[in-house]
Amino acid sequence: MEQVQLHWMRLKSSLWFFPGLLTALGMVLAMTTVRIDEAIDTTGRAESIWLFGGGASGARGVLSAIASTTVTVAGTVFSIVVVALQLASNQFTPRVMRAIMQDRVNQVTLGAFLGTFTYSLLVLRSVRSGTDLDVPFVPALAVSIAIVLALTCMGLLIYFIHHAARSMEASTVTDRVAEDVQRMVDLTFPTDPVPVSDQLGQTMESEPPESVVSRRSGYLASVDTDGLVALAAERGMFIRLEVQIGAFLLPGSLLATVWRPDRPNDDTGVESFDEIAASLRSAMQVLDDPGERDDLLYNMQRLADIAVKAMSPSINDPTTARFCIDRIALVLARAATRSRPRERFEDADGLPRVIWRRDPFDELVEIGFDQLGHYAASDLQVMLHLSNALESIAQIAPEHRKGVLRAQAALLVARGEAALATAPERQRFADTVAWSAGVRV
Secondary structure: OHHHHHHHHHHHOOOOHHHHHHHHHHHHHHHHHHHHHHHOOOOOHHHOOOOOOOOHHHHHHHHHHHHHHHHHHHHHHHHHHHHHHHHHHHHOOHHHHHHHHOOHHHHHHHHHHHHHHHHHHHHHOOOEOOOOOOOOEOOHHHHHHHHHHHHHHHHHHHHHHHHHHHHOOHHHHHHHHHHHHHHHHHHHOOOOOOOOOOHHHHHHHHOOEEEEEOOOOEEEEEEOHHHHHHHHHHHOOEEEEOOOOOOEEOOOOEEEEEEOOOOOOOOHHHHHHHHHHHHHHHOEEEEOOOOOOOOHHHHHHHHHHHHHHHOOOOOOOHHHHHHHHHHHHHHHHHHHOOOOOOOEEEOOOOOEEEEOOOOOHHHHHHHHHHHHHHHOOOOHHHHHHHHHHHHHHHHHOOHHHHHHHHHHHHHHHHHHHHHOOOHHHHHHHHHHHOOOOOOOO
């Protein structure tokens, strides 16, 4: 189920899925409306203010104009999206390109124009004039709907132009990435503490373990913990996962350690464990590139990369870097005030069958501050912003979370002393970082 959801998410977030879907919808709508026009009496359409009242030549002119205009504008929309992808890659980071491709406004706008073009083209082929060999036919309802679709596309185009300009602002890009990270924080860190049982630890001490290794390379995208719990309960065994979401696996990398209290001692046990290992691997989705759905650290890296790119000499945008620091602090404060992630997964009888130690808070802090602190070491304002962000997090974080924050403060002190150009700058920065207990300034 996890694999199906992951593939479905990637499918609907691609740039072609919604345009292709709306194009197919335009084909179905064209055939349906033409059939309705053939089935109903439209002799009174000239007196109707809602239906198209022209003849065959007028219908052809309207449909031809709509088809030619919409396909031209669709090419323009696609060009704008490509330019937006290039600008985002150069100004922010290549890792935000997928977010632009996933933008529903971009997808729906492109799809609406392609769908309207397809609709108009198919309706056009059904128009017959009196000089044709067949009976004259003007699909009044279908032409009227084509006009409505054209007007809708114009409205979408106006909104798309505004949205395209707005989506390239640094605040919009960082907010979008920060929302992804906060969503992953909510999924990873529970609001309430999870009770812990000692039974699994006792079993691990008393039984010899068996190892399950990876058969392919790639990034671990998701783990079906419910499936692993069901597998462990069915076989009467216990599983400890040894990898984290986002880890790059090599062939032969250790995936999990398995304890089987009732494992057979004859030759059939080898074949049985091979089946178990295959089932365990199938519960772990491995992809060729990092995923954004379940990988908390990767999403935090996207946010940090925008700040690092802003500090590069080619961009030189410390304001964007400070804006990203605010979002990083917001994410870390949210994670710091929550409980540790769930480590033990129980079966229906309450017996812990799977253990997965995966508290990523320290890694989140390191990703958020390590590289940015290195590249911003000579910029006093950014360094002060980093210090204030760390102090704000430390004020609300529990004691067991503060160690990594103090370590980052120590790094800031060392980097500031080494990179800040003047003594007054160094002193001002030292006074700002003096909040951190255990750091000599």
